[in-house]
Amino acid sequence: MPSVTNMLRDKNQHGQRRYSAFGLLRKGLSNQPWPRVWREVPLKDSYDVVIIGGGVHGLATAYYLAVNHGITNVAVVDKAYLGSGGSGRNTAIVRSNYLTPEGVAFYDRSLTLYNSMADDLNINVMFSERGHLTLAHNDSSLRTMHWRAEVNKLQDIDSSVIDPAEIKKIVPSLDVTSEARYPILGALYHPPGGIIRHDAVVWGYARAADAYGVEMHQKTEVLDILVEGGEGRDGKGAGGQVTGVMTNRGKISAPIVVNCTAGWASLISDMAGVDLPISTRPLQAAVTEPVKVFLPAVVVSGSLHTYVSQTDRGELVFGAAVDPYNNYSIRGSLEFTEGLAGHVMELMPGISRMKLLRQWAGLCDMTPDYSPIMGATPVEGFLCDVGWGTYGFKAGPVSGEAMAECIATEKMPAIIAAFGLERFAKGDLVGEKGAAAVGH
Amino acid sequence: MLLVPCPNCGPRNSSDLRYVGESHKRPDPATTTPEEWRTYLYMHKNPADWMMETWYCSSGCRRFFTIERHTATSEFRNPPLPGGKRGGRA
Amino acid sequence: MANTQTPVFRSPVAAGSSTAPATMGATSALSLADETGVGIVSVRNRDEGSLIERFATRFGRATRSGNTLMAGQRPGECIIMGDRSGVVGLAASKQLAGDAVVELTHGRVVLRVTGAQASSTLEKVCSLDWSDAMMPNGAVTSGSVAKVTCDVIRDDAANGTRSYLLTADRSFGQYLFDALVDAGDEFGIVVG
Ligand SMILES: Cc1cc2nc3c(=O)[nH]c(=O)nc-3n(C[C@H](O)[C@H](O)[C@H](O)COP(=O)(O)OP(=O)(O)OC[C@H]3O[C@@H](n4cnc5c(N)ncnc54)[C@H](O)[C@@H]3O)c2cc1C
Ligand SMILES: [Zn+2]
Numbered sequence: 226m227p228s229v230t231n232m233l234r235d236k237n238q239h240g241q242r243r244y245s246a247f248g249l250l251r252k253g254l255s256n257q258p259w260p261r262v263w264r265e266v267p268l269k270d271s272y273d274v275v276i277i278g279g280g281v282h283g284l285a286t287a288y289y290l291a292v293n294h295g296i297t298n299v300a301v302v303d304k305a306y307l308g309s310g311g312s313g314r315n316t317a318i319v320r321s322n323y324l325t326p327e328g329v330a331f332y333d334r335s336l337t338l339y340n341s342m343a344d345d346l347n348i349n350v351m352f353s354e355r356g357h358l359t360l361a362h363n364d365s366s367l368r369t370m371h372w373r374a375e376v377n378k379l380q381d382i383d384s385s386v387i388d389p390a391e392i393k394k395i396v397p398s399l400d401v402t403s404e405a406r407y408p409i410l411g412a413l414y415h416p417p418g419g420i421i422r423h424d425a426v427v428w429g430y431a432r433a434a435d436a437y438g439v440e441m442h443q444k445t446e447v448l449d450i451l452v453e454g455g456e457g458r459d460g461k462g463a464g465g466q467v468t469g470v471m472t473n474r475g476k477i478s479a480p481i482v483v484n485c486t487a488g489w490a491s492l493i494s495d496m497a498g499v500d501l502p503i504s505t506r507p508l509q510a511a512v513t514e515p516v517k518v519f520l521p522a523v524v525v526s527g528s529l530h531t532y533v534s535q536t537d538r539g540e541l542v543f544g545a546a547v548d549p550y551n552n553y554s555i556r557g558s559l560e561f562t563e564g565l566a567g568h569v570m571e572l573m574p575g576i577s578r579m580k581l582l583r584q585w586a587g588l589c590d591m592t593p594d595y596s597p598i599m600g601a602t603p604v605e606g607f608l609c610d611v612g613w614g615t616y617g618f619k620a621g622p623v624s625g626e627a628m629a630e631c632i633a634t635e636k637m638p639a640i641i642a643a644f645g646l647e648r649f650a651k652g653d654l655v656g657e658k659g660a661a662a663v664g665h
Numbered sequence: 666m667l668l669v670p671c672p673n674c675g676p677r678n679s680s681d682l683r684y685v686g687e688s689h690k691r692p693d694p695a696t697t698t699p700e701e702w703r704t705y706l707y708m709h710k711n712p713a714d715w716m717m718e719t720w721y722c723s724s725g726c727r728r729f730f731t732i733e734r735h736t737a738t739s740e741f742r743n744p745p746l747p748g749g750k751r752g753g754r755a
Numbered sequence: 756m757a758n759t760q761t762p763v764f765r766s767p768v769a770a771g772s773s774t775a776p777a778t779m780g781a782t783s784a785l786s787l788a789d790e791t792g793v794g795i796v797s798v799r800n801r802d803e804g805s806l807i808e809r810f811a812t813r814f815g816r817a818t819r820s821g822n823t824l825m826a827g828q829r830p831g832e833c834i835i836m837g838d839r840s841g842v843v844g845l846a847a848s849k850q851l852a853g854d855a856v857v858e859l860t861h862g863r864v865v866l867r868v869t870g871a872q873a874s875s876t877l878e879k880v881c882s883l884d885w886s887d888a889m890m891p892n893g894a895v896t897s898g899s900v901a902k903v904t905c906d907v908i909r910d911d912a913a914n915g916t917r918s919y920l921l922t923a924d925r926s927f928g929q930y931l932f933d934a935l936v937d938a939g940d941e942f943g944i945v946v947g
Binding site for chain 1: 666667679680683684686687699700703704706707708709710711712713716718736737738739
């Protein structure tokens with residue numbers, strides 16, 4: 226794959242300068258402002274491809290269209306700012322220890338791309354492969370973990386079930402005694418799992434795509450999808466052909482429109498007359514005050530609906546399961562904080578005095594099988610890359626790569642073949658609940 | 666906490682109920698095709714708007730009921746009354 | 756309705772295992788009693804009207820006849836509590852076709868919270884409205900108490916002292932008992 230590093234060496238055609246330690250020093254000493262990360266250009270009235278949604282999925286798709294396929298007459302439109310959706314709100318956990326062979330192969334490719342991302346995009350994404358532990362508090366979850374470990378090993382993923390003594394060695398602050406209310410019986414240990422700086426990933430893709438001439442248009446809200454010849458209302462729906470989108474800044478013509486709007490995916494899809502099996506649920510997260518680093522790995526407990534990791538600054542970042550009912554509001558709730566605090570206390574009694582600084586929420590596009598929906602829809606030229614639920618950040622790179630290939634070749638790449646929308650009518654689900662029920 | 670107006674128990678904390686989800690008309694199992702049945706099972710409108718949905722009053726009266734809620738503001742309207750008629754106060 | 760019989764079923768609440776304070780005395784404004792073992796029969800029928808007729812109670816209300824309490828626990832479901840053989844006999848004698856009659860004695864823990872501070876105690880662990888307007892004597896409801904789903908009957912003592920009967924799945928007995936003792940601690944709760 227051609228790397229953007231070469232293009233960005235010193236300056237590129239748009240005058241972007243390479244990020245480097247030396248550059249940082251120079252800016253620090255000279256106190257000059259940093260240049261814009263991507264250009265702001267006038268909106269044209271037609272593009273080859275319009276991507277709706279400026280999260281990691283939309284931006285990665287645009288980047289790989291340009292870098293892998295030379296398709297650069299592309300606009301990414303977002304109703305707010307880049308990264309305003311789940312991509313700027315997630316808890317940044319990256320891993321590949323899923324349950325189905327299709328899922329494992331897919332997420333593993335993403336990990337590979339994340340590993341070389343800092344070089345490829347010339348931005349410090351702070352990827353830290355610190356290890357990922359999923360705790361089992363009962364026999365059935367221990368059984369699922371053995372199952373996952375075996376599926377993982379068959380595909381050469383570093384993943385195994387370890388006992389409480391080993392867990393204690395990795396994370397000394399965990400209560401592994403049998404007196405705990407929910408005793409820890411074992412854990413699925415996945416050393417390559419870790420956390421990454423999500424904003425840098427979003428900005429990195431935007432900046433790199435910009436270097437190839439892709440346009441990013443913020444505050445550009447899609448109000449309607451233009452479709453002709455379909456069998457539904459106003460010529461939309463199955464059998465139709467997409468011709469463009471209507472936005473708050475006017476009409477844009479495009480033969481290909483890609484829906485990368487995660488929590489809002491059903492609303493966009495409905496504009497084209499396509500039904501999706503998605504329910505929108507908020508997922509909440511919270512962060513504490515910073516303390517000395519004591520938590521070396523990501524710790525997840527499915528039974529307690531909670532997970533925690535410590536940032537490089539020392540804050541603990543907590544997440545949970547999605548809210549219990551559909552909602553398009555991202556207000557936080559007291560139940561969440563209360564439940565979270567109780568559960569975290571059961572795992573790590575030692576942190577009872579720590580203060581929560583903030584809590585927030587993001588919208589998640591939940592599917593019936595906890596797997597994404599990618600590729601073609603019944604409307605010609607209208608593609609989707611949605612259904613990312615609570616687990617889609619880690620899939621950004623591989624999804625962008627596969628969606629770009631899908632657009633360029635008009636064929637469904639093998640790595641996402643199992644994730645087509647038609648699987649629901651066929652009853653061919655890819656059940657990942659066992660590996661994705663607690664969002665991360 | 667969201668207060669859900671159960672027709673039998675009155676307003677209850679949402680944590681006392683189980684959310685079943687968007688209400689759809691169930692096709693007749695005797696005549697439906699597998700595809701229609703799966704559409705019924707999996708497909709959703711998922712609007713950011715008023716939506717008919719089903720709740721199960723698991724800690725209270727143990728009855729299922731449908732109610733209209735706005736999925737952006739979480740207001741309820743026209744809650745059912747005991748016996749299934751609509752038009753109670755939310 | 757204190758169960759004076761030799762309990763047929765062992766209580767799920769272990770005697771002496773609670774954290775009850777030592778300050779016991781008859782003057783307490785709040786007490787917690789374990790009445791597990793009292794007979795419980797559930798009668799269900801789709802025809803709510805026929806239940807009302809036979810058991811003189813409707814959904815949301817309880818009526819007492821001597822030592823027997825008949826409570827409209829859910830729409831179409833009546834719970835009869837009292838002397839075990841008595842309630843089993845009563846349900847059998849009134850049984851109609853279409854009834855589902857199940858004896859629940861073995862499956863439920865029965866706790867009674869009595870005293871002026873009883874509602875203040877329950878308010879701490881449950882979001883139900885315990886005011887007299889919503890829960891007068893004879894009111895029946897269910898909801899989660901200390902996160903355990905409980906059936907609740909307001910069943911005041913003969914002298915008018917406020918009293919609530921809580922029944923829940925038996926396996927939650929000890930937990931629910933401890934949670935109530937904990938909640939009642941500040942009011943000087945007494946066990947027994
Ligand atoms: C609290 C939380 C924690 C999470 N933790 C993890 C984790 O640890 N690991 C992981 O892998 N995943 C995690 N996720 C999930 C992950 O964040 C998402 O799946 C992922 O970011 C989705 O990316 P996206 O690019 O598809 O969508 P988003 O980043 O949500 O972007 C969608 C964009 O579409 C735009 N949009 C919507 N409607 C319109 C319109 N009409 N016109 C124009 N633009 C529109 C929005 O403004 C938004 O910017 C978490 C999510 C949340 C909320
Ligand atoms: Zn109810």
